[in-house]
Amino acid sequence: MTITNLIRSELRKVATTTMPWSFLAVLVVLAVTNGVAVAVGTDMDGSKTFISTGTDQQSLMAFAANALMIAGLFGAIAAAREYANNTVIATYLNTPDRTRALGAQFAAIGAAGAILGLLGSALTVGAVAVSLPLTEYGFMASTGGVIQIVAASIWAGAIGAVLGAGIGTIVRNTGGAVAGAVLALVIAPPLIVQLASGAAPWIPASLAVVASGVADHTSVTAAVAALGAWAIVPAIAALLSVHRRDVV
Amino acid sequence: MTRLSRSPSSGHYQLVFDHVTKRYGDHSVVDELTFTVEPGRVTGFLGPNGSGKSTTMKILLDLASANHGTTTIGGHRYRDLPDPAGTVGVVLEPNAFHPGRSGRNHLRILAQAVGQPTDRVDETLAEVGLSPEAARRRVSTYSLGMKQRLSLAGALLADPPVLVLDEPANGLDPQGIRELRDLLRARAARGHTVLVSSHLLAEVQHLVDDIVVINQGRLMTTGPIAALTRKAAVVRTPRPQQLSEHLVAKGADVEPDESGALVVTGLDLEEIGDAAHTAGITLHELSVQADSLEDLFMSLTSATQSHQAAAHTHQVPARTHQAPTRTTKAPTRTSKESVLS
Secondary structure, eight states, X not given: OOHHHHHHHHHHHHHTSSHHHHHHHHHHHHHHHHHHHHHHOOOTTSOOGGGSSXXXXXXXXXXXXXXXXXXXXXXXXXXXHHHHTTHHHHHHHHXXXXXXXXXXXXXHHHHHHHHHHHHHHHHHHHHHHHHGGGSSOOOOOOHHHHHHHHHHHHHHHHHHHHHHHHHXXXXXXXXXXXXXXXXXXXXXXXXXXXXOGGGGGGSHHHHHHHHTTSOOSXXXXXXXXXXXXXXXXXXXXXXHHHHHSOOO | OOOOOOOGGGTOOOEEEEEEEEEXXXXXXXXXXXXXXXXXXXXXXXXXXXXXXXXXXXXXXXXXXXXXXXXXXXXXXXXXXXXXXXXXXXXXXTTOSOTTSBHHHHHHHHHHHHTOOXXXXXXXXXXXXXXXXXXXXXXXXXOHHHHHHHHHHHHHTTOOSEEEXXXXXXXXXXXXXXXXXXXXXXXXXXXXXXXXXXXXXXXXXXXXXXXXXXXXXXXXXXXXXXXXTEEEEEEEOSOHHHHHHHHHHTTOEEXXXXXXXXXXXXXXHHHHHHHHHHHTOOOSXXXXXXXXXXXXXXXXXXXXXXXXXXXXXXXXXXXXXXXXXXXXXXXXXXXXXXXXX
């Protein structure tokens, strides 16, 4: 069997449950919330300066940090459910080479995360674009800026999904995997910054905004690479885990 | 031990378990387990709950690692088979499905992973008796029997020459059990290797050619079921006293039963017949009195438990009965070739 077959099979796994639709619903809710905020929201002084420039609008539409979190939860649930439902047995029976099987699974979950990132950013940009005519400001973000927002969101979605899948594979329990993803993406980073303030530019949320082009703590290239590292660590740990542990 | 594993290219696969041991901490789940499963036969893998059957199967399939010993399929470890999913069809867990996925999609995922065409999904669904309407439904709406059929469909998807099935009859209705029996018999008749674990002993007795009985991870006995459950010969003659004397002289144990027949152990049917013929004694019946599989199973497993209990009571190491293992294919015996024990 080819790796392409395996990845397609894993993609079908993701696509043949209701979970992607649930996450899509979350993305729609977030986009609508953004649109409503643009249409009726104001700053503390009652003005709408938060959408008054192209940079402000790009910052509002930057979805990468959200994509990282949402796709992280998606990946954690998708991977952990394989163990909870015992469907992982068929996976490793079909592909006893666990590196190959896990690689196909992570590729598929990463692709699904990328699609979530794409949809999340596209919906958000669309909602903001639709809402802006209801205000005194037009759509001022540059095409390049929008492309960067979407690209960063796609990357963050893929990275978040692989990070979550790594945690899900290690924990093998859906609740524990979700808790692990929240810990890794929400709780642990600020604690790390408290322990080492120099780490602040390298936590996922900081890297996501840099990748989206709305901050410049580091270079975009470094931010993209560092985001990748956040996924590589749990992915490698997961790989070691599946090689060392019995499947069931 | 003798290894008769044939090359996978021949299409016949012997399963070999060679001194397999699996421990969790200090507890041995599988303990020096050695037996073989022959192609062309249906082999029942029996043992009480928690005796290590599922773990042994998982070790064979590289889902669990052994602390010691090896398992091979046609001379190869599962992971080294050129086409593992196309070689071995497996049913392990009764609920190895995503509940929100349809039965058909479950099979399509498996088919895609192993490079089988979608047409094969429909063929296999028909083979196990799952209707197209049922296949479109979510697995969460299935009965246990339907889940078993779906599991079996997954195992048959690539038409593999080896089947390893853990409790496949669980939840099946009588018709389903008969269909399963026919299917497995047909597979064995084609030279396929079939290993089936079950606790439905009456059903197994009708299904299998050979049995492997384990208890507390240790081999109790293995061999053709016909030989293992054969116990004694029943002889009816108008001259029981004279025949009894002749048979005892040849080393047999003879007991009359309540109907007046002689129950003979220690000689096979052929020897009894010859002895009667030599003595000029007419026989009205010469037949085998067989134990049920349940009797055999209970005697093997309860003996171990008794030994274990005694060992715990007296604080001495437990000894368990271990019958001699058969590692080669036993010839098919007719009643006249029976070995009585």
